[in-house]
Every structure is written in C-alpha cells, then in structure tokens.
Amino acid sequence: DQQVKQNSPSLSVQEGRISILNCDYTNSMFDYFLWYKKYPAEGPTFLISISSIKDKNEDGRFTVFLNKSAKHLSLHIVPSQPGDSAVYFCAASGTGTYKYIFGTGTRLKVLA
Amino acid sequence: NAGVTQTPKFRVLKTGQSMTLLCAQDMNHEYMYWYRQDPGMGLRLIHYSVGEGTTAKGEVPDGYNVSRLKKQNFLLGLESAAPSQTSVYFCASSETPWEQYFGPGTRLTVT
Numbered sequence A: 001d002q003q004v005k006q007n008s009p010s011l012s013v014q015e016g017r018i019s020i021l022n023c024d025y026t027n028s029m030f031d032y033f034l035w036y037k038k039y040p041a042e043g044p045t046f047l048i049s050i051s052s053i054k055d056k057n058e059d060g061r062f063t064v065f066l067n068k069s070a071k072h073l074s075l076h077i078v079p080s081q082p083g084d085s086a087v088y089f090c091a092a093s094g095t096g097t098y099k100y101i102f103g104t105g106t107r108l109k110v111l112a
Numbered sequence B: 001n002a003g004v005t006q007t008p009k010f011r012v013l014k015t016g017q018s019m020t021l022l023c024a025q026d027m028n029h030e031y032m033y034w035y036r037q038d039p040g041m042g043l044r045l046i047h048y049s050v051g052e053g054t055t056a057k058g059e060v061p062d063g064y065n066v067s068r069l070k071k072q073n074f075l076l077g078l079e080s081a082a083p084s085q086t087s088v089y090f091c092a093s094s095e096t097p098w099e100q101y102f103g104p105g106t107r108l109t110v111t
Helices: none
Strands: A010-014 A019-025 A030-038 A045-051 A056-059 A062-067 A072-077 A086-094 A106-111 B004-007 B010-013 B019-025 B031-037 B043-049 B064-067 B073-078 B087-094 B106-110
Touching: A010 A019, A019 A030, A019 A086, A019 A106, A030 A062, A045 A056, A045 A062, A045 A072, A072 A086, B004 B087, B019 B031, B019 B087, B019 B106, B031 B073, B043 B064, B043 B073, B073 B087
Parallel strands: A010 A106, B010 B106
Antiparallel strands: A019 A072, A030 A045, A030 A086, A056 A062, A062 A072, A086 A106, B004 B019, B019 B073, B031 B043, B031 B087, B064 B073, B087 B106
C-alpha cells in the first residue's frame, strides 16, 4: 500500500512555461513534506519543503502548495528551464519520526 | 567539503557473498540513513541512525545490518547477498530529521 503517490511517471513542458508536479498521500499523520530533484547517476538533492502549518512555500522559481484536506501537494516551477529536466520525488514524514516515505518520482523533461 | 561520499560506486556479488558499503559525511550531521532505489519505486529506507552508536530499522531492514561506531561513518552490511538485493543504494545525512543530503549512490548487482 503506497502512502505517497506520484501518479504521473513523466511530464514534458516547453521552456519558459510552468511545470506542475503532483503528489498525493494517504496518511493524515504526515505533517512534513519535501521535494527532491535527481539527475541520472547522482544522489537526490533537496529542493524545497513545507510543513502542515503552511499551505504554500516559495523559493525562487520553485513553489510548493499543500492542500491538507485533499491530502495533495504540488510543486510549481516557473519559468521552467532545460536544466530542470530531472526526476522529482516527493517525500512525507510524521511528527517525531525520522522515516520519510518517498513517492515513485516524476520524470520532467523541459523542451528547449 | 566533500559532503556525503559512498564507497564503492559499483559492485558485483555472487549469491551468498557478503560485503560492506561505507558512507562518510564531513558535515558533522547527527542523522544518517541508508536507502535503496529500485526501478519504478521510490527510495525506501533500510536503516537509519539518530546519533553515534545508535541504529534503527526502516521500511525494508531484512537482510541488512548497520553500524555507526563513529559519527561521520555509517556502514551497511549484507551478510549473505541475494539477487533481490540488486539495487542502487543511497546514503544520506542531515542536521535535523528533515532536509537530507544524499551521496552519489552505490550500484550493486547480485548474480
């Protein structure tokens, strides 16, 4: 039973447009969420996080939105750049635990 | 700073052989983690440590052991490798339980 789901395995977006990556979770005890980016043959790198007390967090071109009632979060990248082409993972954790549950990832391709 | 390093980068084992994967971090982080990544799946937590001398089980601990004798090192051991342990293994460390810094990964094949 997958507690964190990224239902879109891949996404293609034109350079300069918005990329929206989605993530759904089932466990209402999750209260901290992260997004990671991963290039081939490298480890994931941290992008942005959000806690359940917020519904939005912004860092430059990256914004994460959290809808707790829908158990849904999304990562917006504006404007998208070719260097953003990578696999994006969302991850979730509950208070007091050190265990993150990762989604299966979405491969983003930004077309020049 | 080298960040998080993993040794080796690649390894091929025969079924039943043993090996140890080494993770080292130079950021003085308290928390360290071992994950595996398989095709079509996200990263799954094998074991983690919240400080020197501590270890705890993650989602998929069976077949693996770990040790954290020094704060900067976290070792992952496979006592008797099985083909199901063919995977890419990632180590991570963090100052808090949240933002984790990952190593480049170790690709392990068990034949």
